Amino acid sequence: MATAHPQPASVVVAGAGIVGSAAAYFLARRGLTVTVLDALAPAAEASGAADGAVSVASKRPGPLMRAALQGIALYRRLAGLDPDPETGLQGDDAPLAGLFHPRSTFIVAASPAERAVLEAHAAALAQAGVAVAAIEPPAIKARFPALSAAACLVIEVRGDGHAIGYQVVRQLLAAARVPVLRGCPVTRLDIDAAGGRIRAVETPRGRIAADAFVFATGNGTAPLFGLQAVLTPRKGQLLITERDLALSRAMPGSIMSGRYLLSKGSQTRALDAGGEQASISAARGFGLVVDPLRTGQFLIGGTREDHGDKRETDLAAVSRILSDAVALVPGLAGVRLLRGFAGARTAVRDGLPLVGPLPGLANGFLATGFEGDGICLGPVTGAALADLVCGTAPALDLAPFAPSRFAELQAAA
Known part of the structure; x- marks a missing residue:
């Protein structure tokens, strides 16, 4: 073009x-x-x-997955982790040196239905050339001791990263x-x-x-x-906890609930009896991500909402996010919530x-x-x-x- x-x-x-x-x-x-x-x-x-996820883990096959793979590769070059083919920049000469941190993303299924979705998604990622590895019980407990006993399959997506x-x-x-x-x-x-x-x-x-x-x-x-x-302003709510270094050490990377794969585009609009839009107050999708930060804190999210004040959090959403997080990582029940925040992303129809x-x-x-x-x-x-x-x-x-x-x-x- x-x-x-x-x-x-x-x-x-x-x-x-x-x-x-x-x-x-x-x-x-x-x-x-x-x-x-x-x-x-x-x-x-x-x-x-x-949330800082430089990730292909949640992408479905197609143009966004291909773009994400190119995006991660460029981050690595800009961070000096791989040579830039044009300039050869590496290390401190690269503009994002020290800001991009490679890591895996772990997608967790906690039910048979989520397992079926996750298995299909892992196959699609592998077919696109993404390095994935399946972790089954009882290896889940040894590799990821912080997870609930309900976790029946974990897919490690390698080659992702994080940047603020x-x-x-x-x-x-x-x-x-x-x-x-x-x-x-x-x-x-x-x-x-x-x-x-x-x-x-x-x-x-x-x-x-x-x-x-x-x-x-x-x-x-x-x-x-x-x-x-x-275009639609799509609100997202995120939470930050206090530090818990022991719990953080029990999590080798960011985890994503299998339901996160279904949260994108999950907003539905309530209709009245005549088929007209009555309210969008229920137009809210949830997809759980628990990210152990380098500080020992946890970033937990989040929502996808087509309504409401784009800068405000609300008790119903915060309660649901925390409840889902504790169900997947029980140790979070003993960690205090420090703050919540929201932002508005731009979505295309x-x-x-x-x-x-x-x-x-x-x-x-x-x-x-x-x-x-x-x-x-x-x-x-x-x-x-x-x-x-x-x-x-x-x-x-x-x-x-x-x-x-x-x-x-x-x-x-």
Whole structure:
């Protein structure tokens, strides 16, 4: 998907989350003059509330699984764990050195139904080239003593990793050495309709012109492009506990309930007797993840919700998350909860992100709708955006993510 225009000299990147920050880094590395705008501040939204899972474990076969594998490989290069084939950067010369930590993810089945789903999922991962290993009773107790006796199958997904979103954003922007304008949302596009190009963006700080524009604007994308029928702010609630080093040592990695595989897209809308939408208060999906952090604390999540205040937690959700966590890891019953927090991820109605050229605008590019996959796909998407802006074909296949697949976006542009 190469563009037809010569490489621009300047580019505005709207959005300083992990995708926008990665795009800014790769564009600056190519020698472009980059200006980053953010409605609030870097990593102020979904990137700052992410669980940090750089993982293929929950991906189903298809474009997201393939993208996740490329995303993990790029993290390893940016962290200096593998040589960069272009620059040979390793160790302290790599921009994410020390921020990406390789580890396995363990998916746990605690019922016959979950076991059947997990066995099929493990086979799909293996067929895609992911290294997986099955752990059966009684080896589960020896390998993972913290798990409940109900655990009947554990699938270890090797080659995953962990990175803290706001740290990745901060380091990519620092390495890019580009100006970041905080509190500067894009309010309108100044479009040359005859030329099919964006001349500038309007912001509270005035009009900002450039040769090209990248919009990694998360939940700000829908009002900007009229995509309220395509994009949904999807809330997620997460919990942080106190330290328990002994319990942490009994967990060799992050665990994911088999039900997590079913939580994506599990929201349902309540209908009244006439078939009309009556309420979305029950539109909430749960999928359990228990992550032993490097501090000895535990991160526990979470929910997928299409309703409610996107920054607030609630007692019903917290109680359900904790109950599920204790059922799978009984030792958590003796660990105090320190805090809960929430964030709003951007979901697309067909489950795939929007990444690629804006229809009808030769110098406009969009990247949004990653939901919970932004932490994994952020750097590889940023690299692909830099390729698009500069007129070269990305290594990442963006065809399944093309924004042009939605008629609403074609009309908006």
